[in-house]
Amino acid sequence: MTNLATNFAGLKLKNPVTVGSGTYGFGSEYKRFYNPNILGAITSKGMTLNEKEGNPPGRSIETPSGMLNCVGLQNPGVEFFAKEHLPKLKEDGCTVFANVAGKDVDEYVEIVRFLDSTEVDAVEVNLSCPNVAEGGIAFGTDPKVVEEVTRKTVAVTSKPIIIKLTPNVADIVSIAQAAQNGGAHGISLINTLLGMSIDTKKRRPVLSNTFGGLSGPAIKPVALRMVYQVYPHIDIPIIGMGGIVNSQDALEFIMAGAQMVAVGTGNFVNPLACQEIIEGLEMYLEENDIEDINQLVGIAHK
Amino acid sequence: MLTGKVEKNQFLADDIFEMEIKYSNLSAKPGQFINVVCDGKLLPRPISVCQSKKESFVLVYKVVGEGTKWLSKRIKGSEIRFSPPLGRGFNLDIKNKKIAILGGGMGIAPILSVAQALDKADVFLGYNNDEFLHDKFPNKIYKSFASEGETVIDRFVNSKVGKSYDYVIACGPEGMLKALQQVCKEKNIPGQISIEQHMACGVGACLVCNCQTKHGYKLVCSDGPVFPIEEVVFND
Numbered sequence: 001m002t003n004l005a006t007n008f009a010g011l012k013l014k015n016p017v018t019v020g021s022g023t024y025g026f027g028s029e030y031k032r033f034y035n036p037n038i039l040g041a042i043t044s045k046g047m048t049l050n051e052k053e054g055n056p057p058g059r060s061i062e063t064p065s066g067m068l069n070c071v072g073l074q075n076p077g078v079e080f081f082a083k084e085h086l087p088k089l090k091e092d093g094c095t096v097f098a099n100v101a102g103k104d105v106d107e108y109v110e111i112v113r114f115l116d117s118t119e120v121d122a123v124e125v126n127l128s129c130p131n132v133a134e135g136g137i138a139f140g141t142d143p144k145v146v147e148e149v150t151r152k153t154v155a156v157t158s159k160p161i162i163i164k165l166t167p168n169v170a171d172i173v174s175i176a177q178a179a180q181n182g183g184a185h186g187i188s189l190i191n192t193l194l195g196m197s198i199d200t201k202k203r204r205p206v207l208s209n210t211f212g213g214l215s216g217p218a219i220k221p222v223a224l225r226m227v228y229q230v231y232p233h234i235d236i237p238i239i240g241m242g243g244i245v246n247s248q249d250a251l252e253f254i255m256a257g258a259q260m261v262a263v264g265t266g267n268f269v270n271p272l273a274c275q276e277i278i279e280g281l282e283m284y285l286e287e288n289d290i291e292d293i294n295q296l297v298g299i300a301h302k
Numbered sequence: 303m304l305t306g307k308v309e310k311n312q313f314l315a316d317d318i319f320e321m322e323i324k325y326s327n328l329s330a331k332p333g334q335f336i337n338v339v340c341d342g343k344l345l346p347r348p349i350s351v352c353q354s355k356k357e358s359f360v361l362v363y364k365v366v367g368e369g370t371k372w373l374s375k376r377i378k379g380s381e382i383r384f385s386p387p388l389g390r391g392f393n394l395d396i397k398n399k400k401i402a403i404l405g406g407g408m409g410i411a412p413i414l415s416v417a418q419a420l421d422k423a424d425v426f427l428g429y430n431n432d433e434f435l436h437d438k439f440p441n442k443i444y445k446s447f448a449s450e451g452e453t454v455i456d457r458f459v460n461s462k463v464g465k466s467y468d469y470v471i472a473c474g475p476e477g478m479l480k481a482l483q484q485v486c487k488e489k490n491i492p493g494q495i496s497i498e499q500h501m502a503c504g505v506g507a508c509l510v511c512n513c514q515t516k517h518g519y520k521l522v523c524s525d526g527p528v529f530p531i532e533e534v535v536f537n538d
C-alpha cells in the first residue's frame with residue numbers, strides 16, 4: 001500500500017493536491033466532472049471583507065503556453081462565503097483553505113478574525129494585492145510588510161495561516177523568511193507573474209486593466225525555481241504551484257520541496273487534471289516502490 | 303472530457319467549416335456550446351453545437367486563429383476531445399409569439415437548431431459574401447449580404463413584416479446585437495441574444511468571461527451565453 005496522505009501545518013490531508021485560488025470557484029463548478037472531496041483540500045476563490053465587483057470585461061487572453069487574467073478579485077465577500085458556500089463544502093466532506101485579500105493590514109486582520117469563527121480549516125493570505133498605504137506596491141514585495149501582516153493575522157486566529165507570495169520580487173528567499181518570522185504555518189509559491197498583451201488590430205492593450213497575471217505552463221520553470229530556492233531556508237511547509245497540469249509537473253514541485261501542490265490553470269486545460277494527478281502520483285509511488293509520498297519532498301536537494 | 307471521431311469536415315464558405323462528430327446522444331440544448339480541445343493551444347475553444355442528432359453532432363466554425371485552423375485540418379476518423387454541453391441555451395418556451403430569428407455571420411450557426419425547433423418563426427440571415435447553412439432552415443428566410451451593402455438589421459427593419467414581430471432571437475457580432483437592441487428598445491420588443499467572451503474554464507469557476515448587464519457583471523459561460531436582449535449593456 002502506498003501513502004498519499006500528508007500532514008500540512010498540523011492538518012491531516014488525504015493527499016497533497018489542492019487547487020489554485022481563483023481557478024476553482026467555490027468548489028461546486030467542477031462537480032459535474034468529479035466529487036471535489038477527492039482533493040486534499042479545496043482552496044477558495046480569493047475573498048475580501050465586502051463584495052467586490054472586479055475589473056470590466058476584457059479579463060483574459062491566451063498567451064504562448066499560458067494565459068493572462070485580470071479578474072480583479074471579483075467575489076461576494078467573506079460573510080456570504082461563510083453562509084452560502086462553506087456549509088456545502090463541509091457537507092461534501094471537503095477540507096477548505098479560504099484565500100483572502102485586503103486593501104490594508106487592518107482589512108487582512110478583520111477577515112482572518114471573522115474566519116476564525118467559521119469552519120474553514122486554514123486561511124491562505126494572498127499578499128499579491130496592491131497595498132494602498134504603501135502607494136500601491138504589492139504587500140508581498142517588502143519583507144517588513146510581509147512579516148507585519150503575517151504576525152497580525154496569526155495573532156487573531158487559531159487556524160493555520162498560509163502566506164501566499166508573489167513572484168514579482170528580486171529576492172524570494174528573504175520574503176519567505178519574513179513570513180516564517182511572522183509566524184506563518186506554511187507558504188504558497190507562486191502567484192501569477194505580471195504581464196500584458198496588445199491587440200494589434202485595435203492597437204490597444206487586450207486586458208481592461210492593461211496588465212494581468214500570467215499563469216500556466218509558461219511560468220512553471222520560474223515557480224519551480226522559487227520553490228527549490230526557498231525550501232532549504234525555511235522550516236514551514238510549502239504549497240507549490242505555477243503551471244502544474246499533470247502528475248509529472250506535480251512530482252517536480254514535490255521533489256523541489258513542496259509538501260503540497262496546487263493546480264490552477266491546469267483545471268481549465270483539463271477539467272479532470274486534479275483527479276488524474278492524484279492517480280498519477282499513486283502510480284508513480286507504486287512503480288518506484290516508494291511507500292510514502294512524503295519521502296519525495298525536497299529529494300532533489302540531496 | 304469526451305471523445306468523438308470526425309465523420310465529416312468540409313469547407314462551406316469564407317473560411318467557414320462544418321464538422322460532424324460521431325458521438326451518441328450529446329443532447330445539447332439549442333444555444334449551448336462545447337469546449338473543444340485544439341492541439342497546440344493550451345485552453346479549449348468554445349464552439350456552439352449547431353445541430354445535435356442521435357448518433358452525431360455538428361459544429362460550424364470559422365478559421366480565425368491557430369485553434370480553429372487546427373480544427374479545419376482534421377480529417378475523417380480523427381479524434382476530437384471536448385467537454386459536455388455547457389452554458390444555458392435559449393429558452394424556447396415562447397411558441398405563441400410572432401418570432402423573428404436573426405443570425406449574422408458566424409452567429410448563423412448557433413441559431414440553426416433554434417430555428418429548427420421554432421419552424422413557424424421567420425429567419426433573417428446576414429452574410430458577408432457567400433451563403434451557408436441557408437438550405438438547412440425549415441423556416442421562411444430573408445437573406446442580406448454585407449458585400450451588397452445591406453446588413454441583417456437593415457433587412458429586418460426595412461422589411462414590411464419587420465413591424466409585426468413581438469419577439470426576437472439573435473446571435474452575431476457585437477455591433478449587430480447592439481443595433482438590434484436599439485431597434486427592440488424603440489419598438490418595445492423583448493427577446494434573447496447569444497453573446498461571446500474569451501473563456502478559460504467554461505464552467506463558471508474562473509470569472510474571466512464577464513459581461514456587463516443591467517444587474518451587474520454576469521458570466522457568459524454559466525449565466526449565458528444567452529441573455530435577455532434588454533439586459534446586456536454594450537460598450538460604446
Ligand SMILES: Cc1cc2nc3c(=O)[nH]c(=O)nc-3n(C[C@H](O)[C@H](O)[C@H](O)COP(=O)(O)OP(=O)(O)OC[C@H]3O[C@@H](n4cnc5c(N)ncnc54)[C@H](O)[C@@H]3O)c2cc1C
Pocket residue numbers: 062335343347348349350351362363364365366367368369370371408411412497498499500501522527
Ligand atoms: C459561447 C461561444 C460560442 C461560440 N461558438 C462559435 C461557433 O459556433 N463557431 C465559431 O466559429 N466560433 C464560435 N465562437 C468563437 C470561437 O470560440 C473563437 O473563434 C475561437 O476561440 C478562436 O480560436 P482560435 O484559436 O482559432 O483563435 P485565436 O488565435 O485564439 O484568436 C483569434 C481571434 O479570435 C478571437 N477569439 C479567441 N477566443 C475567442 C472566444 N472565446 N470568443 C470570441 N472570440 C475569440 C481572438 O480575440 C482573436 O481575435 C464561440 C465563442 C463563444 C464564447
Ligand SMILES: Cc1cc2nc3c(=O)[nH]c(=O)nc-3n(C[C@H](O)[C@H](O)[C@H](O)COP(=O)(O)O)c2cc1C
Pocket residue numbers: 019020021022023045046047069071073099126164190191192213214215216217219241242243244262263264265266508509510
Ligand atoms: C483566473 C485566475 C484567478 C486567480 N485568482 C486568484 C485569487 O483570487 N487569489 C490568489 O491568491 N490567486 C489567484 N490566482 C493565482 C492562482 O491561484 C495561482 O497562484 C497561479 O495561477 C499560478 O498557478 P497556475 O499556473 O497553476 O495557474 C488566480 C489565477 C487565475 C488564472
Ligand code: FES
Pocket residue numbers: 500501502503504505506507508509510511521522523524
Ligand atoms: S470561462 Fe471561467 S467563468 Fe466563464
